[in-house]
Amino acid sequence: MLRFILRRTLQIIPTLLVVVLIIFVIFSVVPGSFISSLMSEGRNATNADVMAHLNQQFGLDKPLLVRLGDYLWGLAQFDLGISYRTREPVWNVIEPRLWPSIKLALAAMFFAAIIGIPLGFIAALKPGSMIDSGTMMLAISGLSLPEFWFGLLLMYVFALQLGWLPSFGYQADSIRHIILPAIALGVSPMALLARTTRAGVLDVMNADFVRTARAKGLSEPRLVRGHVARNVLVLVLTTLGLQVGSLMGQAIVIEKLFSWPGIGSLLVDSVAARDIPVVQGAVIVIVLWFLVINMLVDVAYAAIDPRIKVT
């Protein structure tokens, strides 16, 4: 098992390297640099000397390959570079944004799980019924819903009209601030979980061991609890884990909408300001989160299901 974990961890490195390479190359061809955007904001005089000095300070006067080499060398030492905008190390800019993003992703998944899994179960236990059709219609609608629009509607009803919850912002110790963004972000994973759970339960219900258990006279609640739920758990946990991994990237728009100080809103602001080191850092963190969660899901999968061979 340890060898499996180590191998999966090492597999992350080449993927991450290629991502870094792609992002570095994309932003090296950006027309107009951070310095020219500073000039256009009128904060500095358009002075060739100032530009040359800033270019030298940020290392932008070096050839592309040298810059890439420097960046990778820094990355190997866990150094993401210096932000053009704040002149702070990029990690110092990203680090305070990390926990709000993780918190939002976990809260959205919590909402998705407590609604989606029971819905999928109920639908599968009564296939073809009104509840089943309704749940599946709800699921496909949830997958088609623009989450930022849904967020706007939630904001209008629960914040502006009813005044029950704050319309935007973040407070470290407040649950009230996270409810609306978490529901808006969680609606699509909720729909996916409902669909996956339904499909999983239907598959297991038709399996031979369930038929045998039923023939032995096992009561339906015990059958569902002991045989069906346990087998569907693996599938549900995998979907849940994979969704948590991708939610940080999906949260960009919701974070902007609700002024949530996470990695996504940092990314959008940094793209607008052409603060390339922060953009690169934010993308690396989002991809790393995805890869690490995927790895953990694989490990958990191997640990839960004895049929999966770990090599």
Place this chain on the structure above:
Amino acid sequence: MRLRFNLVLGLLLAAIVIIAGVFAAWIAPYHPIIDADLMNSEMPPSWEHWMGTDGQGRDVFSRVLYGAQVSLTVGLVSQLINSCIGTALGVSAGYFGGWWDDLVNGLTNVMLAIPSLVFALAIMAVLGPGLPSLLIALGLTNWSWTCRIARSSTLSLKNQGFVQAAKVAGFGDGNIMRTQILPNIIGPVLVMATLGIGGAVLAEAALSFLGVGIRPPQPSWGNMLTDARELLRAAPWAAVFPGLAIFITVLGFNLLGDGMRDLLDPHMRTRRA
């Protein structure tokens, strides 16, 4: 029954959106940009303005109709690009195997690791806002699943008798891929493309909402929602209708894709029989 319901409802919704987009110039009662009437701004829905007016007194209904043109163009063209890239890479990787297969597989895994919205945002930052940039950004970032499906289908097809027979008959590799393999995998690729249209429409709206997609005054459902956010309390209808249009479009193409997949799936057909 459910299969047909999905397919019919999907077709119906997609058809409504396509008709709205294609005939926007004839259906729309007002011009989406020029007909701004500040004296009539933030008016609720009425007989004159079916979906009300926005903060600059423009007719929301007309702007929603013109917005359909942007969404459909982005959805259809970006999916066409994605399908071409994904199919070409997937079929060639599955057919040739070896180092090319490893390379394509590696690239696909990397593409799956970068959230497509994040990648599209990065490309939009490079190319700048506008429709051509959107088509490129969304056309380059969502081909991984098509590639995987095309590759696995090719792998199972390439050792079958008719492909071997074509080889013996002296057909070239390109010819075999085009005439023997492609027609046999077009079904799943079409399903992926249809499902992808909904995703592209959502991504376009999100990017325009963030201010890097279609820039005002050109109407797009995404940038209409950005404007509406500022007037949410005074004119909620300006937010409700563009969002509803996105929802109906995405739902239509998702149902259509789902229905097509069910129709092509032999298991489903057996179950129906």
